[in-house]
Amino acid sequence: MKWREFIIKSRLKPWDIVIITGLILVSFVPLIIFGLQQTAEATVTKQAVLRVDGEEIKTFDLYEGQKTYTYTYKDEDGDYNILEISDGKIRIKEANCGDQICVRQGWAQKNGETRVCLPHKLVIEIQTSDGSDEGSLIY
The missing domain is CATH 2.60.320.10 (N-utilization substance G protein NusG, insert domain)
Structure with missing residues (x-):
């Protein structure tokens, strides 16, 4: 089954994929922020x-x-x-x-x-x- 056929059969719209991908990427923001914070604390x-x-x-x-x-x-x-x-x-x-x-x-x-x-x-x-x-x- 091709990707396009999967989207059509699962009732997902193209923007749904963009939104889901964006939410997944945004979920990693706290990990990046706290990682940078701990790097800064290591210099103290x-x-x-x-x-x-x-x-x-x-x-x-x-x-x-x-x-x-x-x-x-x-x-x-x-x-x-x-x-x-x-x-x-x-x-x-x-x-x-x-x-x-x-x-x-x-x-x-x-x-x-x-x-x-x-x-x-x-x-x-x-x-x-x-x-x-x-x-x-x-x-």
Whole structure:
């Protein structure tokens, strides 16, 4: 059966095919828009801010492909936390606190995530450098 015969027998008019094709193409517009939005978000740099007892101690830049390195925070009482920074994420690798909850929390990499060591009053918070939320909705 030829295409023309199919259209005639199915009671479809030529403009019906154009309209259906147009609607199918328009249905891909959100996919394109959100794909472009995520590409733009990938250019936003992230930072991890280290605070102890509310005072900002150090800021670490986080980015994909980052080499692994460690940073040791030690206070005057002898308490220490070893932070590991690798491939755009950060974690508390080792601490001399009793409960070790901070070590078991794992990696932080998304905007707004925190890692906390309560006995040492240490907080690590992930922030985007431009102040935007990585996973925020557009209204």
